[in-house]
Amino acid sequence: xxxxxxxxxxTGGSSGIGRESAILFAKExxxxxxxxxxxxxxxxxxxxxxxxxxxxxxxxxxVSKAADCExxxxxxxxxxxxxxxxxxxxxxxxxxxxxxVSTEEDVWDLTMNINVKGVxxxxxxxxxxxxxxxxxxxxxxxxxxxxxxxxTPQIAYTASKGAVLSMSRELAIIHxxxxxxxxxxxxxxLRTELLMKFxxxxxxxxxxxxxxxxxxxxxxxxxxxxxxYLASDESSYVTxxxxxxxxxxxxxxxxxx
Ligand code: NAD
Numbered sequence: 001x002x003x004x005x006x007x008x009x010x011t012g013g014s015s016g017i018g019r020e021s022a023i024l025f026a027k028e029x030x031x032x033x034x035x036x037x038x039x040x041x042x043x044x045x046x047x048x049x050x051x052x053x054x055x056x057x058x059x060x061x062x063v064s065k066a067a068d069c070e071x072x073x074x075x076x077x078x079x080x081x082x083x084x085x086x087x088x089x090x091x092x093x094x095x096x097x098x099x100x101v102s103t104e105e106d107v108w109d110l111t112m113n114i115n116v117k118g119v120x121x122x123x124x125x126x127x128x129x130x131x132x133x134x135x136x137x138x139x140x141x142x143x144x145x146x147x148x149x150x151x152t153p154q155i156a157y158t159a160s161k162g163a164v165l166s167m168s169r170e171l172a173i174i175h176x177x178x179x180x181x182x183x184x185x186x187x188x189x190l191r192t193e194l195l196m197k198f199x200x201x202x203x204x205x206x207x208x209x210x211x212x213x214x215x216x217x218x219x220x221x222x223x224x225x226x227x228x229y230l231a232s233d234e235s236s237y238v239t240x241x242x243x244x245x246x247x248x249x250x251x252x253x254x255x256x257x
Contacts, residue, residue, distance in 0.1 A: 001029035002232040007080040007133075009033040009072060011063050011122060012090030014041025016192035017141065019048075020224035021087060026054040028228060031080040034058045035072050036090065055080075063090045063118030066125075073125040077132075084136040085231045086126040088119040089185075091141060091160075093194050099153040108156040115160035116167070123171060127180065135179025139230045140168045141223075142184040144246045152207065154198070165242055172240030181239040183230045188246030191217040213248035213255045 008025045012018035013034035019041070026032045026049040034056055036042040042058040049056035059075045061068035076083045092114050094107045119140050130136035145158045146165040168184035175182060189195055189208055195217070199205045209215060226245045229235050244250055 001027075002228060002234065003085070004029035006084040006231075007031045007033070007076055007082050008085035008087060008231060009035060009076045009083060009126070010087040010089060011035045011061070011072075011118070012141075013045050013058075014038040016190070016194060016220045017187065017223040017227070018087070018089045019045045020220040021089070021227045022046075022056060023049060024221075024224045024228055025085070025231065026056050027052070028232070030085065030231075031055040032057075033072065033076040033079065035061050035063070037062050063088070063121060064113040066121050069118075069121035070125045073129050077129055082133040083126065083129040084133050085139070086122060086130065086136065087139045087141075087227060087231070088122040088126075089139070089141040089227075090118055091115045091194075093154060093157050093198055095198065097154040097156045100155050103155050111156035111160050112163075115157070116163045119164050119167060123167075127171075127175065130180050131178060136181075137231050137235070138168075138171065138180065138182040139227050140164050140171075140182070140184050142168065142186045142242070144186050144188050144244060144249055146184070146186060147242065147244075147250055152204070169240050176239060181230075181235070183235075183238060183241045183243050185223065185227055185230065186242050186244045186246065187223050188212065188218050188244075188249050190220055190223065192220050211249060211252070211255060212246075213252050215256075216247065218245065218247055 014036035142164040143161040146161040172182040
């Protein structure tokens with residue numbers, strides 16, 4: 001098993017990428033702390049793991065709150081004795097996030113607080129725990145929009161993911177000699193609730209699909225597989241990367257017909 005004797009904390013573990021990663025990490029032997037604001041979804045993820053006889057516990061936290069982030073890390077150490085893998089994955093894409101002219105200040109602030117400050121707070125309290133464990137792996141979920149611009153605007157979201165990517169690079173350099181690796185997972189557009197709520201008509205979906213060389217949205221499970229690699233010792237020489245899992249979007253100039 002690829003994560004035997006490791007403890008992993010995954011934020012946004014109630015659905016999508018976080019849930020699939022929690023299930024996969026537990027299957028690979030990790031003790032998993034599922035963190036989310038959505039208690040029902042989080043408990044459901046934990047139940048799905050426990051019914052297979054694997055290890056998981058739920059902790060309710062809002063990642064934009066310092067006290068919650070401090071408490072989630074303390075919970076992981078108290079419950080499982082240590083923390084080796086920190087997956088800062090929770091994020092939002094607000095339905096009123098648009099271009100710079102029409103996006104309201106409160107949408108910007110909320111997006112930045114969860115998507116950027118949430119990653120910072122996870123690291124602020126998680127890194128000392130990883131040090132106590134002798135090192136570990138941090139995975140921060142950014143996005144392909146940290147690298148490419150889109151004509152369907154979501155200005156706050158895009159800016160937030162750029163921040164996650166650049167923050168991850170700096171963290172990787174600062175902590176490289178402490179046996180702590182930091183990578184930004186950059187998913188392409190996925191068939192998860194987060195994006196499908198935003199692309200709520202067939203026309204909007206097709207407008208995106210035309211840019212994906214593979215001609216389909218990604219699956220949360222495909223992101224979990226990438227996160228598993230970054231979490232495990234198989235990626236022991238991988239740090240500071242923009243780990244793109246995007247169906248070829250960022251490589252394409254013109255896509256196949
Ligand atoms: P999702 O909506 O299924 O999952 C996000 C989870 O984060 C939810 O369970 C939600 O309750 C939780 N969450 C939201 N705010 C929180 C907070 N303040 N504190 C704790 N938990 C909170 O979406 P997903 O697609 O699985 O998204 C996971 C990550 O992947 C996000 O960071 C998202 O931006 C990123 N991402 C998604 C896509 C996509 O197309 N779906 C593409 C690129 C990047």
